[in-house]
């Protein structure tokens with residue numbers, strides 16, 4: 577591990593979840609605020625997500641990606657009005673001249689029976705695997721990490737002096753997406769191709785779990801002008817700050833620039849749960865009514881090209897076509 581990586585913030589949040597004194601909570605709030613101010617991310621322990629569930633999630637994820645390509649393509653994102661399901665390696669292209677990412681992925685959100693809001697809400701596409709070998713452990717993991725995302729927003733809101741009760745209006749019907757990711761080995765990755773090219777997450781909080789022992793996530797350090805690997809340790813989540821959260825905090829919290837380079841001689845897995853907030857909610861760091869910009873506005877702006885939103889959806893969200 578590099579000297580820099582050894583200094584990356586590591587926060588045990590158990591003192592916030594089960595405090596024995598008010599100081600316990602205040603300490604976690606201050607540590608997370610400092611980590612997001614300096615780095616825009618931190619490594620998290622004491623979160624209460626059982627290791628057995630983390631392992632079961634990785635097993636299920638591996639089972640899914642081991643299915644034949646034709647079976648995975650049966651639940652392609654292209655078949656979903658909500659853009660949920662499987663996306664093959666190389667399908668995700670970036671702006672400019674960069675090569676498409678080597679990753680393959682499976683994406684899902686809250687499972688609603690009906691397609692609503694132009695596909696922001698609706699049903700998932702589940703793979704044809706036995707319930708207890710995929711959907712059940714993956715869903716349990718999703719629910720636990722979603723709860724963690726919400727708790728971390730609450731802590732960050734408190735960190736800037738706002739009441740934690742602000743979360744009531746911010747979390748009415750939150751957008752929470754989960755992406756399971758597989759990165760091929762370097763031998764199966766083209767020259768100049770990244771597992772996932774350099775980017776900032778668009779929205780709120782990202783709760784990421786790397787496959788233990790396979791370092792691949794790299795963070796850009798602007799002062800040092802270098803990419804540094806984030807240790808991949810069992811039971812240690814990586815929490816990232818996205819652009820919406822950063823902007824709404826007046827850039828007090830930094831959005832972290834990162835990419836994925838698989839250095840293991842074999843494939844590498846990770847899981848990402850992203851917690852963004854209710855689509856009609858405005859900046860939780862301000863008094864309601866201060867600004868009209870909502871989670872939905874920023875979401876549609878960022879994904880306009882992929883979403884191809886209908887006039888009806890734009891009108892419902894309050895964005896001009």
Ligand SMILES: O=C(O)CCC(=O)C(=O)O
Nearest residue numbers: 757777786793836846848
């Ligand atoms: O796989 C990883 O370690 C990071 C994934 C990521 O940055 C993303 O999905 O936005």
Ligand SMILES: [Fe+2]
Nearest residue numbers: 775776777834
């Ligand atoms: Fe990311």
